Amino acid sequence: MRLRWLSALAAVAVVIGASPSVASASQSSKVVSEWKAADGTFGNADFKWTSALSGSNPTLTQVKKASLAFIPAIKTFDTALKKIHFTGKTATDIASLITVNTKEIAILGHITSLKSFEGDFGALEAKFGSLQAALSKDLGIPEADIQV
Numbered sequence: 001m002r003l004r005w006l007s008a009l010a011a012v013a014v015v016i017g018a019s020p021s022v023a024s025a026s027q028s029s030k031v032v033s034e035w036k037a038a039d040g041t042f043g044n045a046d047f048k049w050t051s052a053l054s055g056s057n058p059t060l061t062q063v064k065k066a067s068l069a070f071i072p073a074i075k076t077f078d079t080a081l082k083k084i085h086f087t088g089k090t091a092t093d094i095a096s097l098i099t100v101n102t103k104e105i106a107i108l109g110h111i112t113s114l115k116s117f118e119g120d121f122g123a124l125e126a127k128f129g130s131l132q133a134a135l136s137k138d139l140g141i142p143e144a145d146i147q148v
Contacts, residue, residue: 027090032139038080043147045073060114067108067117074101074108090138093131097148100127 027035052058052066078098086094107120128148136143 026088026138026140027086031084031086031090032141034084035081035135035139036141038077038084039147041080042073042077045070045077046147049073058114060111063114063117064111067111071105071108074105077101086138090135093134093138096127097131097135100124100131 049066049070052069053063055062058066078101081094081098084094104121104124107117107124111117132143132146132148135141135146135148139146
């Protein structure tokens, strides 16, 4: 039995991967470069976390272990984002991303069942999707290249 949230995650990845390129950034090239550095490091950790959970029938113990290992990467990502001097709407979008990441950390750190994790994490997916789209426009980076 595959978990529905993993299926939804895979579907989101396919849709995002098919997204067209974005025209231009509202941030300086320095800020965009700093974003890419932070996001690239985070993307590697996110890939490891997703890979750990995408096996068939992950157990509660496997999900907890992978999630607890992922929390430091989220915190490091948020710390890096706070050091970048985003302006305007992008600064607001980054603040929203950090808020959603804080909620994600709380979920990942307190998993009691696969069903509750699926529901709690699923509730954040739409927020991550809309932030990914907004940051894509803000930074002039294709959505497929943004890991949030």
